[in-house]
Amino acid sequence: MKPSDFLRAAVAQERDGKVEIRKDQLQALMGGELPDAIKKAREIHARGKKPQVVRVRRSFVRLEKFGGTVETERKPLPRAERPLSAQMITPKGLTLKLYLLMLFAAQCEAAVGKEWPQPYPIEPDAQKTDSWEGLVATVAKYAGPGVQASSVRTNKIRQIAQAMKALEEMGLLKSATGIKGQVRRGVLLLCENGKSKDTGAASIPYTVPADDERFLEIPVGFFTNGWVHVLTNSEIAALLMWFDVMKFDAMHVAPEGRAPMTVGYVLSNVRHGFYGVGRDTYETHKPLEAFQLLDVHRPSKRYDSGKWKDFEEDSSGMVCHRVVLRDGAFDKEAGPVVEEVLKRRDATNEWRRPFGGFVQPQRW
Template identity: 70%
Template sequence: MGDGKVEVRKDQLEDLLRGELPDAIEKAREIHERGGQDVVRVRRSFIRLENFAGLVEDERKPLPKSKRPLSAKMISPRGLTLKLYLLMLFAAQCEVTAGKEWPGPYPIEPTAERPDSWRGLVATIAKYAGPGVQAASVRTNKVRQIAEAMKTLEKMGLLASATGVKGQVRRGVLLLCENGKSKKAGAANIPYTVPTDNEAFVEIPIGFFTNGWVHVLTTSEIAALLMWFDVTKFDPSHHKLEDGSTITQAYVLSDVRHGFYGLGRDAYETHQSLDAFELLDVIRHAKRHDDGKWQDFADDSSDMVAHRIILQTEAFGRDSGQVVLPVLRRRHTLGEWGRPLQ
């Protein structure tokens, strides 16, 4: 991430902390009290392809968007789509139990009858542009952003307009299953149900939502985190310590990262920021640089060992803004990802 991008991200986070982030966190905690669960389940099919999509020629260029899993398709520098959909899954699981549909997702804006809304649960940078015909109020701009994200989700087969008419998301939406199969030609909509114990799913710690991480992380960081949640659960490696205890580690090779998760090197390199935020512990091989590149690289290298990752799920219990802002300031000042002094 270049210095200019870091500065913009830092400034935006400062704006969120002064503006919408505290209210969005308060609303998430209020909604969570109804369910009380410790995790939010996300079906594996949202994160990982069922079949290998093939190798890529350039490490910097991931699969075409059309071939990626749904979560990787939503990576965008200023996109709201991935964050909004995860918030929808969070809200659904706070309202109904495993195996059940959520018959009444929130409206975009609150009403006297429905005080919970997506506008209240989402934190965005939607500034007032000043007077004039083309200018929009902060509220109107935010609603527009949410509606546009909903339309994207509708096109991806993850939402349906409650009216049954495509594009009328402002009048209400119905959640569809996160496998995206409702999009297939001629397919009937598959209503979203909370995953049951006999399904393949990953678990996102509830603090990801109730402590605001969903708002302060980038979509690349979130997509990479989903990959690490998946690999840690379904393909972990175990390392025995000298005291006899065992720690669970995860790693992913580039062909798997591209061919199953649809993530290129830019997304992979978010392990540097996620490590600085202490959401991951990264165990680096002695020959690897911090960014993951291999010293003295050769095509016939037989000892190219990938970084090992240890997920720190309890770290989502911290206030996201108070953790991330000092790291971004350090990155902006020193040009390096590092954990701030405690």
């Protein structure tokens, strides 16, 4: 075997192992906390203001000024210089998911332009049955006997507290108690631009984005059907980028016999310099397409590997993938859809849609 073949085989084996781990974790979620978390989200939505979308200020996802040109995919923008959403792209951790859940809960209870008067505590109590423990779904395992042993519940609460600490360091929330070493009973949610970090004691409280502000929109089914728990941090960060692109920088095309589509695309320098999104996160368009959330239209001269047929430096035909958000993308419960795709991915080594959900990729 050639060294290059050995390397490709090793990479494929590592990738397949990750898919199998993800499938096992998903099945554990579906048989554990996911149904209760979905039920709680739907309850909060039904008794509240029933928003159809959750508004997220654009500054959470996109830098206001160009962050700089990136020479190679291997050297992206330093993490601290990326937008806050891209800073939360990690293999594990609840930071991004928890903050989005906070925005969802806030907009279920607070009017447009208003603050959220009573954010939830981590754990429920006699006065407040809503909590982050109930709204978050995790695979928190029992650590076993010994001094460091923790119950599953204690482990989950620790994960939430760690995510809150990270959000506090980013200037996205403020502890209501601030007592070191104790579980935070409540928080003050801060504006998602993170500028509270630069104002010292004068924190900027979160308000639901007003109509005249620049914000992207997350369909409410992302929360009430469990997608926020099932997707990876990279997939969520990529979705936020696509939501932003489709709202502010999209083109509108009218396929023959159909209504116009909102089509998004992003150039490499924009992806890096404004969104802080590297190649690995961008490539999540493959699983997102397999999950039937996006339709991806590929340039006719571009291979799936990213290489170009008849490459020329000055070619005007070199265009990016075009991405369309599918109608009703988040209307199905996430667990069964993703589970079927992961099983197929594990068996075929390809990202494919479930039977009946396949759409032949179009070429531009």
